[in-house]
Amino acid sequence: MDLVILAVVIAAVIVVVAGTSLVVSRRRRKEVTAPPPTRQAPPPQAPEPQVGEEAAPTKDEPRRTIDSIDLPDTDVDTGLAPGPTAEAPPEVSIPPAPPVPEPTIPEVEVPEPTAGRLVRLRSRLARSQSSLGQGLLSLLSREHLDEDTWEEIEDTLLTADVGVAPTQELVERLRTRVKVLGTRTPTELRELLRDELVQLIGPDMDRSLSTTRSAEGRPAVVLVVGVNGTGKTTTTGKLARVLVADGRQVVLGAADTFRAAAADQLQTWGERVGAQIVRGPEGGDPASVAFDAVKEGIALEADTVLVDTAGRLHTKTGLMDELGKVKRVVEKHGPVSEVLLVLDATTGQNGLVQARVFAEVVDITGIVLTKLDGTAKGGIVVAVQRELGVPVKLVGLGEGADDLAPFEPEAFVDALVGE
Incomplete structure (x- = not known):
């Protein structure tokens, strides 16, 4: 009885193993029939040394000393190897540099003396200032000096930048002197106007310049x-x-x-x-x-x-x-x-x-x-x-x-x- 049971178990095991082998063989057949994917092979690399491996022994190669090497000839002065011989460039004639001029020292001028300089410049002043003097003379030469004429005289002086107060003073003095004078010839009027203008400007003011050395010697x-x-x-x-x-x-x-x-x-x-x-x-x-x-x-x-x-x-x-x-x-x-x-x-x-x-x-x-x-x-x-x-x-x-x-x-x- 035991033998029968054992035989049955062994038969079952054989059946299972046979079935499994058949399935595996079918799967392998499918894998073989499928085309394998293409892959690019990596470039060959030298095998990396593994831990514990010893380095490869060095090979002995023949070595050359400096005596066995042929060196090119060098120039003693420059220490460089001579290059290919070339023709010398033609000589270029350089003209001599022009002489540098010496700095010119300006000639010292001798100014003209100042005495009477304003008199010499009188004509230049008269050309630009004649409107004041000639304008006053023409007004004072009128036959009748009424209030309108005196107002014109005041306007002429104010236009010439004489100022309000000096203008009023000058007009009052001219009025008084014209009444006293009576007759008014051109020469008398010119002298009258000249005297009054000189007094208005101030002939007594000190117009000298302090430009001499002091007693102590200071400039x-x-x-x-x-x-x-x-x-x-x-x-x-x-x-x-x-x-x-x-x-x-x-x-x-x-x-x-x-x-x-x-x-x-x-x-x-x-x-x-x-x-x-x-x-x-x-x-x-x-x-x-x-x-x-x-x-x-x-x-x-x-x-x-x-x-x-x-x-x-x-x-x-x-x-x-x-x-x-x-x-x-x-x-x-x-x-x-x-x-x-x-x-x-x-x-x-x-x-x-x-x-x-x-x-x-x-x-x-x-x-x-x-x-x-x-x-x-x-x-x-x-x-x-x-x-x-x-x-x-x-x-x-x-x-x-x-x-x-x-x-x-x-x-x-x-x-x-x-x-």
Whole structure:
């Protein structure tokens, strides 16, 4: 019985194993019949060494020493191998360099003397100012001087920038003298008008310039101030010519450090008359340059030191305070002899406003009226003197080097009223 059961179990196992083998064989047949996917074979690589493997033994190769190597011949001087021989380039003849010209030193000019210079410039002044004098003479020559005529005389004086108060004074004096005179010939009227204009300008005012050395041996110091565009630097250069013409030794101080052209311009003026110039770096301290200029003048025993200050608007408080600083620094060497205010005569009443502000900062001792030969009105001389109480000392009557003249009231009025 046991044998029968065992035989049955073995038969069952055989059946199961046979079935399994049949299924596996079918699956393998399917896998073989399916086309295998194409794959790109990776590039062959050298087998990487595995851990524990020893390095391959090195092979012995024959080695060459330096003696067995043939080296090319080298140049002893350069240490380089010689290249292929080439033909030498043709020699190029280089012309000799032209000689460098020596710097030319400007010839020192000898300015004409200042005595009578305004008289020599009278014709130029008369051409531009004849409207004032001739206009007054024609009005005064009328047969009947009624109120309308006197009003026209007042208008003529006001148009010439004489000012309200001086105009009223002049008209009152003319009225009185015309009544006393009675008959009015052209010659008498011209003399009458001339006398009154001279008195109005002020013949008794001191118009001399303090430009001589002091008793202690210090040079006279002249500060030139003014707003931009009035011809301040040019006036300083022309004033140097005036002083040199009068036998003064002059030192120029270019304290206008805000404009490099101003220092160059002043240096040109100085070289033309043989005046020493002291200048500083562009944008430097103007007071320092002015101080050095006076120091140089003392060392050279010069007669006069002219200091050209920077032009500034009268409405700029900071710049005006700096001008006061320049004057205080210069006064460490000694007192300032002159402070000349340069005014453009063509600005009229605006020039009076400028003069008033400058006079509050520095003590103005004299006035220089430039461009008086142009469209300026001659009456500005009277107005500015009344405004500041200081005299007009110099007038500019043109662009020439010697067109700056000491102001002479008689010669000025003669140019206005004619001969």
